[in-house]
Amino acid sequence: MGDANAVRKRGRFVMRPQIVLLLGLLGVCASWGVAPNLGGHGLRALYNAEPPVIDQVVFLTSNDTGFQVDEPASVRWSGYLYQSRAGTVEFAVPGSVRSRLTIGGDTVFDRPAGGANGTRAGAQLAAGFNAISFEIETAGAVAGYMQAGLEWAGLWQSLVPAVYLYPDATTASAAERAVQAARAAAGLGAVGWLLLVLAAGLWLWPQRARLRSRTAVGLGAIVLLAFGLRLLFLADYAAQPTADVLAGGSDHRGYQGAALDYVRGRWPPPAPFYVQPGMSLAMGWLYGAVLPSLRLVQLVQMLLGAGTALLIFEIARRSFGVLTAWIAALLWAVYPLAMFYEAQVTTHALEAVAGALLLLLWMVALQNGAGGRQRIWIVAGLGCTLGVASVLRPTFLILAPFMFASLLAGGAAGWRQRAWAALVLVACTCLPIAPVTWHNYRSNGRFQLLNSSGGVTFYLGNNRDSTGLGEYSPAYWATHYFVSGGKTTYAAQAWRELAADPRRWGQLMVRKTALFLGDAELPNNVDFYKEGVAISRVLAWLPLRFGALMALALAGAGLALWRAGETRDLQRNRLILLVYGLTQAAVVIAFHVFSRFRAPLYPLLAIAGAYPLANIVLAVLAQRWRGVLTGVAGVLAAGAFVGVMPVVAAHAMDAPVVSALPVTALALNIPLEQGITLAGYEPLAAGAPGEPQRITLYWTTDQRLLTDYFVSVQLFSGATKVAQADQAMGTGSFPDYPASAWQAGEIVRDALYVRSPAGLEAPVALAVVVIVYERASGARLGEANLGLLPITTRQASGLPAGAIESGAHIGSAVLRGYAIQEKNLVLYWEAGERAAGDGVVFVHLFDAQGNFVAGADGRPRNGGYSTLAWQAREGIVDAHNLPDVPAGTYMLKIGMYDAVTQVRFAASAADGAVLPDGILPLGSIAIP
Incomplete structure (x- = not known):
């Protein structure tokens, strides 16, 4: 009798939900532990003309990263297919694309696009490694969604698992061990999941009376209503021909592409995560466990969305009462926007579920009466949920300090228990985040908690042109150029622009x-x-x-x-x-x-x-x-x-109107037709070749305009136009203020971005011309010259070997040195402060008696870089032709004068001695 009681006690102990749950978790973990390492598995893939990669699973879809349905594509996979014993295997023949499969040199199928789906072709495989080649080609005119891959027929049709695929043949014993390990992992996983389901059943069984209560039945009806409505919408959504074709460049295309790469074994990427990886990881895990299917993701999201009604009911009951809880659950069940986002491959469906779960766990963790050990488990669950939710949407992490403070301050427990709970929250929150941070650090050696898109997202919504909607404004594209060149960051530039206005x-x-x-x-x-x-x-x-x-x-x-x-x-x-x-x-x-x-x-x-x-x-x-x-x-x-x-x-936002020209602006007051006046502009800032230049203009009018005129900013190097930017007047920054809305007498600020050619030889000074015109007819209302835009790399001055040092000053510039190259005089200047005038260099030759023989005058760099454009401390290499004179020895003297006033710039020697008449002697030279 005692033995029977002991057996019954042991049986009751084993069948406790907690024990079964633990066994199930152990089974799942054991399946992961015995699973083979798939690092050396897969086939070698050639995507178009790109370098080869290894795909652990072989397939192609319309939503792959870099794939465009309207462009031809070809992929060829090659390697070896391992089989434990010889036999016939049937392979699925893709119907929507041209495909070809050869095994051991024999063609299994070679089908053009447009064939019927569901057909199969058999192949006799030898025991061991079978050479395999699989090709897919699309013509660039695929209608609707396309998905094709290397699939075989077993109990059901599925992609050939990675454990059977090898890029290069290995030993049969190693391959067989991998297959057996995969089978063991699958068996342990199945047992583990069955135990988890059993644990849920054992926990629910004592609650069966409650499950038959009116509350449980009512909530069940609401969940069924919510899921039914979602399925009806999904049916309508899936009926669209392009429902599963995700737009290139969109977030959902990015998530899907990363998830498919996860299945192929090409995830995580070698670079730090640009966007949060939670969605791609969840989808990739689901695809790997079941199959790559957008419909599967949508069904899971909708099932979770319908179940969120239960969380909402409990949160509302705890916060407002039972009647509010019923109404809240019903509102959620019929809320169409939740249904809509649950059909999208974005993070937002899961964000709603995660947010509701966080709220409920937070409330339970702080409720009165929770025991110490029970509370710690709840807090651990809250922390893990917060960490997972943050990997899905980083903004959830802002809740962490509030949760931490509430655990320290709330409850009747002693301060040690409260502090311990707060530390458990921190530790469990970090658990899901730490692998992401570690990957980012390994990728570039810098600390990046989750993703790197926060800066660009902040800039999109807060830059000088922003509408608040995250649109790609002209300011964004300009800043993107400088960020790509490593000259700034999005966050730093955003704060600079916020501080400026x-x-x-x-x-x-x-x-x-x-x-x-x-x-x-x-x-x-x-x-x-x-x-x-x-x-x-x-x-x-x-x-x-x-x-x-x-x-x-x-x-x-x-x-x-x-x-x-x-x-x-x-x-x-x-x-x-x-x-x-x-x-x-x-x-x-x-x-x-x-x-x-x-x-x-x-x-x-x-x-x-x-x-x-x-x-x-x-x-x-x-x-x-x-x-x-x-x-x-x-x-x-x-x-x-x-x-x-x-x-x-x-x-909410002011129109770009100013009461008077800013003190920084340069006044012009150039009248144009239709009563428009170019009142002024902001000084032109120097830039490097290829950099976007912001041109800020100020307009005024003495009458009401009936037409939205356009403005063109054009850059000229001499008589050659090298760049141009056009836009409607008054639309350079949000809010738009087109010319037809202007009031007589007001001053309107306008801005354009113009970009000089990246290959422009620098330094050079470009003339900036502003033209106002009517777009429909092309008729010009007038134009104005804003002056010179310096395009320079701002390289410091340096002397090449063989150059003669000088150190003399001419005007505000320093002549660091010079060289004679054949019949050219090359001057090496270092610019000082802004020059007082448009300098012209004169080169004079004198004979032995000091008589003037010949001279030549010219602006620096053949007139391409006026001294008015020189930037402080930059180096300018300036070549001038020597005067054409008979062979002999001459004294060479130079200087510079203002092109407008003809007055020479002051000159001084390297020791500071003033040189008469602004003439700098350079010494004697021999001209052949």
Whole structure:
């Protein structure tokens, strides 16, 4: 009897959910541990004419990095296919592309594009290594989505696993060990996952009475409703011919391309992560475990999205009450924007799930009554979730200091327990982030926590031309040039431009806040109305839009602040919601605003938006009509506030009008036709060849203009035009202020970027000409010359071997030395401060008696680089032809004079002695 009791006790112990869960986790971990190293597996791939790479799994899709459906492409994989024993294997024949498979020198299939999908071809494989070659070609006219690969038929059709593929033959024993290890890993993994499912069942079984409760049944119905609506939308979405063809250059194309490279074994990339790797890693893992399929990703995201209703219910119950929880879950179930983003291959569907999970775990970690050990496990889960969420969306990490502070300050536990919980949070948060940081450090030797796109994202939303929407403005392209050359960073340039015009930045922040709160769709990569509402009756019929949900949420936030929570737990949970909402909104507004960046707030909006509705329902049931009217009025007031936000955004920023020319500007007041006057311009700054140059102009008019005229800035080297930039007048910086909107008498600031040729021989001074014209007819209204634009590399002066040192001063310049090269005199100048005039160099020859024989005058560098353009301390190599004189010995003297006044520049010797008449003797020279 005692033995039987002991057996039953051991059985109950083994079947405890915690033990089964631990065994399942051990099984999964063991499967990873025994899995073979696939580093030497795969086939050698040649993509078009690119260098060969190794692909562990062989396939090609329309969404691969660098693939364009409208351009021909060819890929050839070669290597060896290992088989444990001889036999016949059937391979799938791709139907959408031309494909050819040869094994052991025999052609298995060679099919043109357009064949039927689902056909197969058999091949007799020998035991051991079989030489294999697989080719895919696309003609550049693939209709819709294309995916083709090396697939074989087993229990089901699948891509040939990497464990059977080798770029070069190895030993049969090593190959066989790898196959057996892969089979063992698959078996352990299957057992592990089955145990995890069993653990879930064992945990749910005692809860079966609760699962039959009205709450559980109701929540189940809401989750089914949410998932059903999402499936209906997915059916509409997938019916589009190009639904799975992701646009080149888009975020979702980038995530998909990286995920496919993960499956091929070419991930992580050799460079640091530019964007956060969480989405690509999750998709890659899913593709590797099941199959590369966008539909699979969409189904998983929609299943998680539907399940988020459960998290929202619990958060709302803990923060506002049961009725609010029901309404919040229902709002989430029918919210169309959540459904739309769950069909996209972007991070935003998972961001909503992660945000809701973080909120719930944070609340549970701070709840009263949680035991010490239990609380530590919850805090560990919170930290791990925060770390994973940050790898998915780095802005979640801003919650870390708030969570840390709340754990230190909250709860009835002693300070040691609180400090221990806070440290556990930090450690567990770092666990998922550390591998990403380590990869970045190994790639370039610099510390980069997650991704490097933060600087460019910040600059896009805050530069001198920014609209707040992250668009690629002229200022961005100019800064991109300098960043690519290592001359600045996006973050540094953003702060410089903010400091230069803080008033504009303040107005920009108001505009971005209004854009964030407003109902207007701000598309980027995807468009809710064009790609959602326009193709799906489900999304079109569901009435709830972002503006309505935001209005409800603002009304709920106001009501929550007006009514203090009945308990401390309610107050704390509402504070958590407030901190989460404010931080996530602030991060988006601080960078730049698009509709999809608001996705992490969707669960919070559903929760807060349900609160005023719940209060109205309770007031109706209690027949408190005044409360009903108050609640409705609050919602309508919030709706009016949200409705006016687009108006605020449109008028938040000043037009580019100044009351007077800035003190830095140079006045011109050149009249043109139609009453337009070029009042002035900002001084032209020197730049290197190929650099973008910002030209700032100031216009005024004495009458109302009826036409939007255009301005052209053209750069000339002598009589040759080397660069040109055109745009509508007044549209050089946001907000646009075209000529037809100008008021008589006001001064309008305008800006253009013009880029000199990268191959321009420097130094050179380019003439800048401004032309105003009517675009339709091409008729000119006039033009003006702004002067010279110095194009120089600012190289310091240096003397070549054989040059004669001087050190004399002529004007503000120093003659470092000179050389005679055949019949040329080469002068090596070092520019001083800005020259007082447009200098002309004179070269005089005198005979032995001091008589003038001949002379030659010329501007520096054959007139290409006026002294007016010289930059302080730069070196100028200046060659002049010697006068044509008979052979003999002559005394050589030089100097410089102003081209306008004809007055010679002052000259002094190297020792400072003043030289009479501004003439510098260089000594005698022999002319053959």
